[in-house]
Amino acid sequence: MSTTTPDRSYEALSYEWGQPPNGDFQIHLNNGHSVDITENLAAALRDLRHQDPSLAPRPLWADGICINQKDMEERQDQVAMMSDIYRQATRVITYMGTESDNSTGAIAAMELYCEWWNNNGASSRVEMGSFTHEETIAIQKLLSRGWKLLLMCGRRTLAHWSLLSDFVVHIFDGDLKEGGFLLLPQSSHGTDTRAECIYQLALLRHKVQGRTISEECKLSWLLCDFQVFAATQISDKVYSLMSVATDVNIPIDYARSARSVYLDAAKKILANADDFTILHHSFPSQGQYLPSWVPDWSKWHYGTEFVVRCGHLCPSGSTRPSVRVGELENKIDLKGLLVGTVTFLGTPINDHYQRSSNAGERAQWVQQELESIKAHLNGTDPSLLMAECLVGADVFLDVRQRSTIGEGFVAHMKQPEAIIDDVERSLVNSFVTAVRRRSRYSRLAVISGDYVANVPRGTMKGDWVGMMNGGKHLYVLRKTSTEGEFTYVGISYVSGLMQGEILASDSPSEGRWLTLV
Structure with a gap:
């Protein structure tokens, strides 16, 4: 099936790659061939499979299957089309992993609290006793997961994608009193690190959705706001944005080094810029042997959203x-x-x-x-x-x-x-x-x-x-x-x-x- 076929609808799957395929998980094709896939993709396909076998097949687009990862030319072409692939899908599903560590219980507890808050507001505050010890541990585990725009956890679909970020905002606002911070997962950067990451992601989604079609989408803005996300191949920190950026074009060529790609992007941005935003995100101890003025977009420094605000x-x-x-x-x-x-x-x-x-x-x-x-x-x-x-x-x-x-x-x-x-x-x-x-x-x-x-x-x-x-x-x-x-x-x-x-x-x-x- 082609994603450009007018009469065929499909859902696009977004998931964390995890470890490379090792032969333990495969998908078998109708032509008798099989394709090695990652453990995370295998879990996603199992959870997305229709439980009722009488239902019509569910067309899915997943990069681990639909892009030949060994064909460099195909990868380059597909990455350039990524924006259209996701835009034309009837639904984009972001899969965060299988149900584990009582994640279903954590989601239910947070949904119950947010519903209570919407009905009662600040008239009273929830004590930590409102969450059992098991729920507290489950919420910590859920907030620790790698995620993007959360839609599914196992077979559980979140009714509102903003559930986690809304819940984190309540913690920061003190709506759960001092004990609320005990719900946050620990991090070497500080107690509130992961929580601020989740909150910033919520702000990013609102920013993207609020942009009108006529507005320019600058590569400098995209690189800075998406720097928090990880990429299996660090050149994709630039290449993945090419179908969205409106002011700078970097030819997709996986034969180039990441250093060459980052340097090219920085020069073109500065040559066309009306400010020096990218300089604000250039930190010491950079990798890729980059000049001091070129940001290392493969690395993210926690809290830079606030540090560089002008x-x-x-x-x-x-x-x-x-x-x-x-x-x-x-x-x-x-x-x-x-x-x-x-x-x-x-x-x-x-x-x-x-x-x-x-x-x-x-x-x-x-x-x-x-x-x-x-x-x-x-x-x-x-x-x-x-x-x-x-x-x-x-x-x-x-x-x-x-x-x-x-x-x-x-x-x-x-x-x-x-x-x-x-x-x-x-x-x-x-x-x-x-x-x-x-x-x-x-x-x-x-x-x-x-x-x-x-x-x-x-x-x-x-x-x-x-x-x-x-x-x-x-x-x-x-x-x-x-x-x-x-x-x-x-x-x-x-x-x-x-x-x-x-x-x-x-x-x-x-x-x-x-x-x-």
Whole structure:
């Protein structure tokens, strides 16, 4: 059956590949041949099989069967058509695995709670006693599964795809009181890691659905938002988006290395971009031997959605991006200005703002950082400047909260035994959450010119903070041994320089070419 045949309908199956086929699972074809398939696909086909043999056959499209994985040319053609294949399907089924660890019980418990909340709202709150120990363990296991847009678990079809993300939002909002966080699976990144991943996926789906047909779907946006997803072949982190992206085309060629594909994508994006969004997602310790300015899309850094958010920041004023893509593949020229060098570096911030962090130790750390920064500012009180840099000022806090940054900063420095009222507690929670998100990979610093800054954790003394024309952030750059060339370190927030102040005395057209390698 062809997916382009007008009178034939089919369902498209999306599932986690898991381990490669090893010969243990096969599907037998009518022509006498058989095809090796993965264990996960075998489970999906069993659960999707009609229970009533008298029903008509159920046409399914599954990449593990419908694409010859050994034929490179066919793979390239099919990947280019992937968007049409899923769009033309009567239904897309995302399969997350067999029923296990009481996943059916977990789904039932969450559905019951969400129904209760919809009927009762915030009139009362659910205690942890509402969930049995068995249900708590089952929910933890279910939230730990690898998933995309959840529709089926075993033979259980979820009535509402947003069930898991809605339930996680209730936990974050405190609707289940403090004990609600015990329902979340543990992670090396922190208690709420997987939960935020699920929540961000829900936001992503709303964003995609809300896009009108006439709107451009930029590759830079797609790569950043889909970076959280895994791919068996890392070149597919770019190739899989080619049928959706409207501004950049990367020819699908599996003979190319991932490095070549990523470099090609980055150059084309920057050459056509009206901002430098992809730079925000370029982190240290990248693989693929990539230049410092090319993101390694095969890796995802938890929390980057919040770290790179720029809100109303505009340090480059009204300037427009100026980019030169040269012949040398590892270099790119951007027009901008060097602002100043790093003269002081604090210790990593996020270590003191984990959910498990001790409030007393955090208050002591803040005081030590304050004293160190003050010593590098010729005695100026840096409290408000430090508070602003910790949370990124107007990026996370609404207008009402913005006016109380100082109050939240002071309140969160109080010792654990100090008595605080509900208003102060709300300020502390908002401030600490904002710091945890904005400063997950950074530290405080002082920049020449008496500026307090938030810089990447990998920053070194002597590094430069620069402004790129058209950039929504400031950027930390490290000089190389070659004059005029820099390696890219990451984004920076500098108090007093995030609204175009750098250009107050300079013409917006002025600047110099900075070469990133």
